[in-house]
Every structure is written in C-alpha cells, then in structure tokens.
Amino acid sequence: MPPKPPYRGVAAAATAAVLLAACSSGSDSGSAGSSGGTAKVAAVIKGLDNPFFQSMEQGIKDQGTAAGITPTVQAANSITDTTGQADRLTALAGQDFTCYIVNPISGTNLVQGIAQLAAQKKTIVNIDSPVDAGAAKAASATPATYIGTNNEAAGEKAGQHMTTLVPGNAKVAAIGGIAGDVTSGARVDGFTKATSGKLQLVQTVAANWERQEALTQATNIMQAHPDLAGFFVANDDMGLGVAQAVANAGRTGKIHIISVDGNKDALTAVKSGGLDATVAQYPYAIGLMGMEACQAAAAGKTLPADVEAPVELVTKDNADKALASTPKPFGTYDDPFKALIGG
Template sequence: MLQRRSTRTRLAVLAVCGSLSLAITACGDDSGTSGSTASGDVAAVIKGLDNPFFQQMEAGIDAADDNVDVQAAADITDTTGQLDKLTVVAGQDPACVIVNPIDGTNLVQGMAQLAANDVPIVNIDSPVDADAAAQADAAPATYIGTDNLDAGRLAGEEMVSLLPDGDSVALIGGIAGDVTSNARLDGFTETAGPGVDIIQTVAANWSRDEALTQATTLLRANDDLAGFFVANDDMALGVARAVSDVGRAGEVEIISVDGVLDGLKGVQSGDLSAVVAQYPYAIGEMGVHACQAAIAGAELPGEVTAPIALVTADNVDEALEAAPAPFEAYDDPFAALVD
C-alpha cells in the first residue's frame, strides 16, 4: 500500500504564469506541449489542459518523473490535433508512451506506429477501443483508470442516505453517448434507482454553463426536485449556481464525480453535498511507473483500477490537505515492479 500525500505538482506553473492560458503560451508553446521527447525517454499524450482534471494528471506524471514530455490536446474536441501530437512523439523514438485518448479510436493510428517499433503503450483514464487497437495490432500493455460504474454506485449510495424518503432526483451527464458519463449514470441508477425517483436524465456536454441552464429548467419545472447527480464537478458547480439562483440553496442535494480542487471546495462551502473523488494525479503517477516497469522488461497487469473516495463535509478538509494526491492509501502495483 502506498500513501500518496505529495503536494509537489506542476499546477504550480499556474502561479508562475498567472493563468492556464498564459501557462500554455508563456511556459510552453502555443500547441499545448511541454517540450520534445528525446530518444529513449517516456512521453505522454493527454487531453486538454484547459480542464483541471488533466492539469492534475499532468501534475501526477511530473511527480513520478519530471523528465516526461507531456503533450496535450487543445481541448476535449481536438481529436485530430491530439493524434498529430502522438504522431510526432512516435517519430522521436520514445522508450514508452502514455496515452489518454479523447475517444476510443482517435489515437489508434499513432499507436500502430508505436507498436510497429515495439514501443510499449500505457493507456490511462479513457480506454482505447479494444477492437480498433487489436485490428491495428496496437494493444496497450496495460490500462489504468477509474471504475466509473463503481463511482456512480458510490454516489448512489450517498444520495439514498441523504434522501431516505425516496424524493425526486435528476441526472446530468456529459456528452450524450460518452462511455465515461454513461457508466457513472448507470452506476448511480443501479444503486439509487430503487431508493429515489429519477425523473429525468439530460446531457450538458461537460459544460458548467450548459449544466446551469439545464438545472434551471429542471428546477422550475419540478418544485419538489430534491437532488441532482452530476457526472463531473464542473457541471455540478453550474447546478449549484442554478439551485442558488432559484432560491433553494441548502435544500437540494448535489453529488458529482471527479474531486478536482473546485469540487472539493464546493463540498467544503456546502454548495455540493458530496463528490466521488477520482484521482487523475494518481493515474498519471501510475502511468509513469507502468512505463518504467515496461522499459525494465516487467510483465504488466492488463488492467489496474485507480482509487476513488467519497468526500463529504466530514472528510473534505483532509482531502483538501492532500490534494491533488489521494488522502487515503491505495495500491500501485507498478511501483513494486520498478523497485
């Protein structure tokens, strides 16, 4: 069991540069890259650093090895740009590459290039489509990510405990059809469904503003709405704003998944009832350890589940103190392979 309490993080770059946009332009180049991959080094290609979740992932990668070249997509829709970055990395003779694809197939072409050169691939957070990877002969050596179904279940258990009388609840997901969002919603429905009245499920495209709009509509149409389950913290904060705007602050339970800093602060302030914290910091750290183990010739487990934890008012101070690292002990099987 490893206790990850390090607060050393590349999020400090934000303090140096003043804002994320300045960090990308002044502390790196304008394409979301942190450098170039030297032959024999580890590289990572992740989603956009416009999202705090992936900022924390980068911080975990850096905590494990600050020589890793992290290339980031421009945003959550930049599938082609992310592939372009992986293609460049693949041409630089890396020893191992960490991939965090925007969707299940957008990086498969670049992964095939890596696999053709026997470069180990470590897939983190968002899974590569297994069939597409197999057809390209580019299967990752391992996958590290959150069990989103379990995260939804944990949220469902908490919602039922907060609303024991079976009150009305609405669900707000990310992009319609998104695998991650659907798994969280399914897990919540599986666990909370028999105990609460789920009146509607809507998509807000991972946007705080869209979640604000959707939640406002739902609240005005349903005077007795008592709770929201929201697929990520950023959208949940939009929901909290909607609840406040209609004069129901403190009356409506809001639970989300992610555990980013703003989400934890939302629990601390009482704007959010709870968050199921997943740990992109730990996922990034374990990704590097997996690459190090692969380079050393170790056989990697096919799949490793990243830690999650329910954060409520009772333990939010502890969670904030440890952030962005987990505040509870967790297993990192790759670290033992490197030692």
C-alpha cells in the same frame, strides 16, 4: 474517465525489450521490457486548458523526477482536438522514446499512431480514457496496460450516498455530459443502479459538460418537479452550475447535489455546503502510475492488463483532508506498479 476495457498485455513481439535502444530480445509473452533498462518516456494527453489534465501531467512529471527521468509531455489544444492530438503522437513515434503514455480524446483517434508504435516494438501505456479495444486489436496495437477510473463504480458510490441524504422514494434527477458519451453514461448508469428501487429518478438530461448549460437544465428540472430532493451530476463543473441554480432558487441545503471529479473548486464547495459531496478521482495518481508502468516495463516486468485508479467520496466531514492532500488522494490505494519497481 470511461469504464475499464478488458485489455490484456500486448504480445511478446510488440512488447519484448522495448525500453532500451540496446536491450536484448526474448522476453515472455506479456512482458513489457527487458531487465535492467531505463525508460525514455513520451506522453500524449488531453488539453492542458483543463485542471484535470494539468494534474495528470504533474503526476507524470513528479514520478519522472523521483525516478531520475525527464518525460516529454505533449497535449492536444482542446478536448475536441482529435486530429491535432493524433499528429503529436505520430511526430513523437518517429523519435527514440521507448515507452509511450497515451490519453486519447476518443476511442479511435490515436489508434493509427499506436499501431505505428506497436510495429516498432514500443511499450504503450493507456491511461484515463481507453483506446477502443476492437480498433486496437484490429490494428495489432493493444496497449500493454490500461490505468483509469471505473466510472460506473464512481456513479454507484454517488448513488449510495444520495440514499443516505434524502427520504426513501424521493425524487432525484441526473445531469450527464454529452449525449452518448461513454464516461457520462457509465456514471449515470452507476447512479441509477445504486438508487433503483430506493429513489425515483424522474429525469435525466445532457448538459454537454458545460456549467452554464447545467445551470439552465437544473432550473428547468426544478420548475418541472418542485418536490425534487436531489441532483446527481456527472462532473464537478456542471455540478457547480447546478449548485448555482439551486442557490438562485433559494433551496441550498434542501436539494442535495453530488457530482464527480474532485477538482479543487468542488472540494471547496463541499466544505462550504454548496455541494453535498463529490466522488473524487485522481488524475495525478493516474499519471503517476502511468510513469511507474514505463519504469516497470524497463525493468522487464509483466504489466497488469487493467488497473483501477483510486476514487474517494468527499463530504463535509473529510473535505479539509481532501483539500490538504489535493491533487493526491488523501487515503491509501492499490498501486501494483510500486511493487514491480521496488517502491
């Protein structure tokens, strides 16, 4: 979910011939495997109590089924279980998997385990939340590829749409997640960039990714700014809290709300008019491409260092299409791994 880091492919010593126990060495720098291999994949992701990561797991497993591979997927107990997630990766690192998909809770909590994998010449595929580039470099553990959403671009897309919904110079507010969170900050920054000079951003607050807190914050903002025209909200769960606050104030349809993520409840709310739009990202596609990256590495292909996952603006006009397709994107998107695996 955070912005894309400037990763580059891991060095040959950390990536050559890693996806078969019996494969040969000698691939070029940046190559992530040896030709003709079959991946044996383990994935460590965030908590499966969240539908976002359930969808990510589904993408990993569905692509595994299509490829005749059964990946092992383990998850943290919760979004704050940094130590437990790290322990899971360490345990898996001691097994004979050849490609590891990692979705870290923080930028650094999996670095020690990733360094252990790099020392064993295993392929590391980083999805969704980036490993801290500096910490990874210091540990000689830079992943072979990163696949994730450009969150600033997602915020920009929301801001551009907001300018079509409200009058010029109208007052809007932004509700972010946890103060200092990279994902939240990037989304709000993107929204601010897109609306600068066009709308008045009168207040930005943090609601800790919590629906009830967002409801409370939105209520307070509406009281402080009775002429408010719109809310940008950094995720759908908070967006639904804001929608409830707006409904409680009797202002549904008068105060416009755009959030980010594209979960099913939000898509339904867009269809019914509770939300004006959501910028949908697709954890299913992120997980699927992570699995494809392992397949490509097994075939001796050089992995692209940085792959942007698809996002789509969902409004009432296309909400039915988005709902019918979920958890998959309803439009086309670039997937460089398909060409690498001959898909």
